[in-house]
Amino acid sequence: MPDAAAGSGVWFGPDHQHNISARVPGETQSNQAAEVYAVTLAAGAVPKHTPLHVVTDSKYTLDGLTVNLPQWEDCGWLGVANAALFQEAVAWLRSRTAVTTLRWVKGHDGVPGNEGADALAKRGAGMPDVVGVEALPPSLRKFLPIGAKLAALTQAKAYRWILNLKDKGRCVTSERNALRVVAAVSEDLHCPISENRLWRAFRSKDLGRKIRIFLWKSVHDAYRVGQYWRNIPQCEHRATCDACGVEESMEHILTECDAPGQRIIWQLAWTMLERAGLKLPDVSYGLILGAPASSLNENFTTNPSAGTNRLYRIVLTESAYLIWTLRCERVIQLENDPERWRPPKAVARAWLACIRKRMNVDWMLTRVKTSSRKSMIDIRSRGPVKT
């Protein structure tokens, strides 16, 4: 019904200060939606470390959160009514650290809590419309599996599921990678960012065009590395990193590979950033891809300014891109022949040249605007690189 209005009620006790009346968000205004939403409200109102006992007269909600949940998740929530509301409730419940129980009682049967919740829900239904369902914050989204289980899908269901995703204009892999980056930046740098901010940052003019493309393609898993070669006859061997004997991936190349490259470059980059007053956590794939959207606070730098953030972004992204180009040189031009690989000193020289070149560009741009040399930093080599 277009003019329907549904409300949820959470009853803690007679006239209890934590009792909740709320209007159900979103377009589906039904009793069932309201019953599911009440669980989210209850889980959000009670601290995570305090036991929570949910008593509901809704078999629909109870079965949904217990019996049906594994099957719904396996199928990627395909065709499940009130899926967004159920997912929200599941994420809240999974984020709890104390005991949570769910119990069913008969409705409209004189049970005081049930009658109380009913009255609160009626009041909620009279509240103003809430437009749209707010996106779950990344700290809760991590409790929900992404995608669907292949074994649980028939071909027809898989096709419908993909069409469903296309309707939403997003790709599962990119979404998963972006969430991972958002979580890494939010947790490791205490800098909460949204997915939108991340996508916008990839278009930042602070980054060169090649770097922007590199980051964008990495988040979309668009480079032909590792898994890509697994199903291509006669090319299966390309899936493996020759230096390490494990399956290659962009994460492996940028942060794990033993071939001369990533370790030396990150060592140099971190030394340089430490000299500029930055105290950073260990490098990770999430931090690298999230660098354009990151802002460092006083926990990580003695000087939290736009200039410091710019330096951080430039050094991380230029270093990552150099690691990638050196890997391509090693694998394609030098045909994976260890005898021809660049020795550690040559890698260090390449990094210095790359950063110096980029800094000079930055300095020239800054000089035009402010006639200041503040953005210059000492990037001279200080002795041999240890590997």
Ligand SMILES: [Zn+2]
């Ligand atoms: Zn490797």
